[in-house]
Amino acid sequence: MKIDIMTMSFLSKSVSWIFPDYRFEKLLTEFERTMSMELDFTQEAKNSERTASCFRKNNVVKVPQVFWELTSKEVLTMEFCSGYKVDNLDSLRKSDISPRKVAEALIQLFGEMIFVHGFVHGDPHPGNILVSPQGQGRFSLVLLDHGIYKELDQKFRLNYCQLWKALILLDSQKIMELGEQFGVGKYAKYFPVLFTGRTIESKSILGTQMSIEERMRLKQDLNSLGMDDISSFMESLPPDFLTILRTDGLLRSILGNLGAPRHVRLLTYAKCAIHGLEEQSKLQSGPIKRTILQVKISISYLHVRILIELAGFLMQVNDLSQKVMSRFRRMLQKTS
Numbered sequence: 468m469k470i471d472i473m474t475m476s477f478l479s480k481s482v483s484w485i486f487p488d489y490r491f492e493k494l495l496t497e498f499e500r501t502m503s504m505e506l507d508f509t510q511e512a513k514n515s516e517r518t519a520s521c522f523r524k525n526n527v528v529k530v531p532q533v534f535w536e537l538t539s540k541e542v543l544t545m546e547f548c549s550g551y552k553v554d555n556l557d558s559l560r561k562s563d564i565s566p567r568k569v570a571e572a573l574i575q576l577f578g579e580m581i582f583v584h585g586f587v588h589g590d591p592h593p594g595n596i597l598v599s600p601q602g603q604g605r606f607s608l609v610l611l612d613h614g615i616y617k618e619l620d621q622k623f624r625l626n627y628c629q630l631w632k633a634l635i636l637l638d639s640q641k642i643m644e645l646g647e648q649f650g651v652g653k654y655a656k657y658f659p660v661l662f663t664g665r666t667i668e669s670k671s672i673l674g675t676q677m678s679i680e681e682r683m684r685l686k687q688d689l690n691s692l693g694m695d696d697i698s699s700f701m702e703s704l705p706p707d708f709l710t711i712l713r714t715d716g717l718l719r720s721i722l723g724n725l726g727a728p729r730h731v732r733l734l735t736y737a738k739c740a741i742h743g744l745e746e747q748s749k750l751q752s753g754p755i756k757r758t759i760l761q762v763k764i765s766i767s768y769l770h771v772r773i774l775i776e777l778a779g780f781l782m783q784v785n786d787l788s789q790k791v792m793s794r795f796r797r798m799l800q801k802t803s
Contacts, residue, residue: 468502468503468506472495472498472499472502475495475498476495479495497706497709501589501615504614504615504616505614505615506540507540508538508539508540508541508542508543508614509538509539509540510614511543511612511613511614512533512535512538512543512545512613514613514614514616515530515531515533515545515613516530516533517586518530518580518586518588518610518613518616519532521579521580521584521586522576522579525576526607527572527576527606527607527608528576528607528608528610529548529599529607529608529609529610530609530610530613531545531546531547531548531609531611532545532546533545533546534546548597548599548609548611549597549599550597550598550599550600550607550609551597551598552593552594552596552597552598553569553573553593553596553597553598553608553721553725554593554721554724554725555593555598556724556725558598559598562598562600562604562606563603563604564598564600564604564605564606565604566725566726566727567725567726567727567731568606569598569606569608569725570721570722570725570726570727570731571727571731571735572606572608573596573608573718573721573722573725574718574722574727574731574732574735574736575735575739576608576610577591577714577718578735578736578738578739579739579742581619581624581627581711581714581736581739582624582627582628582631582736582739582740582742582743583739583742583743585618585619585621585624586616586617586618586619587616587617587618587619587710587711587714588610588613588615588616588714589615589616589617589710589713589714590612590614590615590717591714591717591718591721592717593721593724594611594612595610595611595612596608596609596610596611596721597609597611617707617710619707620705620707623649623705623707623708624743625743625744626645626648626649627707627711627740628740628741628743628744629641629645629740629744630642630645630649630658631662631736631737631740632737632740632741632744633645634658634659634662634663635663635733635737636770637659637665637667637669639656639667639668642655642656642658642659642667643655643656646658649703649704649705649708650703650704650705651700651703651704652703654696654699654700654703657700660685661712662715663733664677664729665677665681666681666684666685668681668684669681718732719732
């Protein structure tokens with residue numbers, strides 16, 4: 468591993484010397500840190516037990532038990548848990564398990580990790596998440612491979628909660644303010660594109676695809692960016708953001724394979740973001756203030772939920788109208 472890291476460092480510096488705009492040393496540093504963590508199985512065992520503690524009240528989440536008497540830095544011995552990959556649709560259907568419910572449970576699990584606990588599994592690919600049938604359509608999500616975790620900085624976690632609230636409400640001013648907090652400045656305008664698939668000036672329904680006009684404007688904007696812009700953006704991002712982007716990307720891929728609507732992720736992240744802010748407020752306030760804050764937060768979440776549910780309803784109406792029009796066209800073609 469040390470030789471590999473040295474080789475990658477040499478290549479990265481060489482490329483930076485030839486192409487000054489290429490500056491991704493921070494990525495290499497983060498890679499080295501995570502790989503070092505994965506080589507210590509006692510650390511992985513501690514991570515798994517901490518995660519199990521965070522979700523001890525969640526009956527859906529299962530973390531295999533560690534057998535410490537048979538565990539060392541080189542050997543990790545854990546409880547065997549049966550199941551199949553989270554995106555194995557054939558197995559889900561055979562077990563009468565709803566892919567939609569699996570998707571909702573999965574994004575709820577990682578939403579809590581990111582926004583509430585601030586302790587995030589860094590490699591949630593399908594092979595690390597198993598679905599274990601419990602009969603009658605019920606299931607457990609078995610979370611494996613706890614070698615790579617990221618403990619989010621508390622200030623970052625709270626700002627990220629605020630960012631998602633602003634993204635859902637499309638509060639462009641708040642998004643740009645938080646961009647300054649994250650150190651990315653003007654590049655904050657791309658946060659809505661990265662996370663919700665909308666531009667910062669978007670008027671489209673939350674959870675829907677961008678309009679043709681929005682796509683054209685975004686394409687023109689992105690074409691104006693150079694390698695130095697991309698490099699500056701990546702360098703400006705806090706290290707915690709790199710883990711978040713990777714984790715969210717993997718989760719979105721799994722949700723897509725499960726056929727979950729886009730607003731499932733948006734609603735869950737919004738709920739978890741507000742819950743994360745609520746937990747912090749409870750710690751900083753007295754009993755009366757906590758009650759008032761709880762009411763305010765409930766109203767805020769209700770506002771967000773109405774927006775997302777409305778978007779979901781409008782998308783269903785749009786899908787239905789498209790199906791009706793498609794069937795109508797086929798009927799016309801047959802009669803002509």
